[in-house]
Amino acid sequence: MKIKTSSKLNLFLKVISKRDDGYHDIKTIMSEFDFGDEIFISKSSTDSFNSNMVSTGPNLVEKALLKLREHVSVPSVSIELKKMTPIGSGMGTGSSDAAETLKGLNDFFNLKLDRTMLLKIAAEIGMDVPFFIDGKLALATKRGDKLEAVDGVFKNALVVMDEPVISKNIYTLLEPSDFDSDEPNTLILPVLRNYPKVRDFYYHLQNIDKNFRMSGAGGAFFLIGENDYLNQVKNKVSAKLKMIVDIRVPEVGYDDFIFSS
Numbered sequence: 085m086k087i088k089t090s091s092k093l094n095l096f097l098k099v100i101s102k103r104d105d106g107y108h109d110i111k112t113i114m115s116e117f118d119f120g121d122e123i124f125i126s127k128s129s130t131d132s133f134n135s136n137m138v139s140t141g142p143n144l145v146e147k148a149l150l151k152l153r154e155h156v157s158v159p160s161v162s163i164e165l166k167k168m169t170p171i172g173s174g175m176g177t178g179s180s181d182a183a184e185t186l187k188g189l190n191d192f193f194n195l196k197l198d199r200t201m202l203l204k205i206a207a208e209i210g211m212d213v214p215f216f217i218d219g220k221l222a223l224a225t226k227r228g229d230k231l232e233a234v235d236g237v238f239k240n241a242l243v244v245m246d247e248p249v250i251s252k253n254i255y256t257l258l259e260p261s262d263f264d265s266d267e268p269n270t271l272i273l274p275v276l277r278n279y280p281k282v283r284d285f286y287y288h289l290q291n292i293d294k295n296f297r298m299s300g301a302g303g304a305f306f307l308i309g310e311n312d313y314l315n316q317v318k319n320k321v322s323a324k325l326k327m328i329v330d331i332r333v334p335e336v337g338y339d340d341f342i343f344s345s
């Protein structure tokens with residue numbers, strides 16, 4: 085079985101407050117788009133995981149299999165991840181790999197887990213993972229795991245990335261005053277303070293168009309607009325990754341969050 089994974093942009097992301105469990109309450113709109121990796125699942129007499137991804141710890145794909153096994157019996161399986169997307173982008177590609185592994189194994193072995201159960205297991209892997217069970221466009225609140233589908237229309241977005249933000253700790257770098265900020269993505273404040281290369285890239289983008297926004301914890305940024313204009317901007321941006329994608333934005337109700345002037 086071959087599975088194609090996807091990515092997301094956080095159209096905005098407000099960190100509201102720190103919770104008693106150490107996580108943060110957030111409010112964000114997550115929008116799925118077509119940019120992903122490939123996962124191959126096949127029957128095998130022993131478990132195996134292979135990937136072209138250089139990994140320091142267990143891969144989220146392996147984590148997904150282990151979490152699944154805590155809930156249901158899964159036969160031995162061979163899984164291969166062909167990683168084609170960058171790490172540390174804030175586009176949730178690892179979370180998508182994990183969610184697609186759960187859904188893929190559920191289908192491949194006919195495990196009969198329903199959507200509610202898949203969402204529960206996904207949240208045990210990471211707060212970004214449940215979104216990719218249904219994908220598309222959703223308002224995410226609480227720790228990012230309470231999801232509400234939002235009706236969307238397609239727009240073009242220029243997505244750019246130069247340097248990654250490799251940190252599972254970005255929330256710990258928030259300062260009290262950050263919670264009062266008007267930034268469309270609160271997490272840009274700790275990123276600008278702690279990641280000089282990403283800060284330089286952000287200033288480069290701001291000199292071209294002030295409406296560039298950061299996705300998640302960075303390092304990817306995006307600009308929503310008309311295709312012709314985005315192509316002009318793309319030519320001016322110096323970055324390792326530049327692509328124009330179709331992205332869902334809410335049909336109604338979120339203009340103040342999404343379109344800054």
Ligand SMILES: C[C@@](CO)(OP(=O)(O)O)[C@H](O)COP(=O)(O)OP(=O)(O)OC[C@H]1O[C@@H](n2ccc(N)nc2=O)[C@H](O)[C@@H]1O
Nearest residue numbers: 106107108174175176210211212227228252255300301302
């Ligand atoms: C920042 C966001 C935006 O979508 O993702 P990315 O930038 O990675 O795409 C998410 O909130 C990240 O999601 P994810 O990376 O899955 O988080 P997890 O693995 O569950 O948590 C990693 C760590 O981040 C912190 N964390 C995460 C989510 C949240 N609402 N509050 C937090 O404080 C916790 O300290 C946790 O230990």
Ligand SMILES: Nc1ncnc2c1ncn2[C@@H]1O[C@H](COP(=O)(O)OP(=O)(O)O)[C@@H](O)[C@H]1O
Nearest residue numbers: 142143144145171172173174175176177178181
């Ligand atoms: N399949 C995977 N894809 C991407 N990252 C993964 C994967 N498995 C484990 N990781 C680890 O997860 C971290 C990336 O997480 P994060 O920066 O939150 O993701 P993103 O920025 O892509 O949303 C890195 O430390 C990376 O090594």
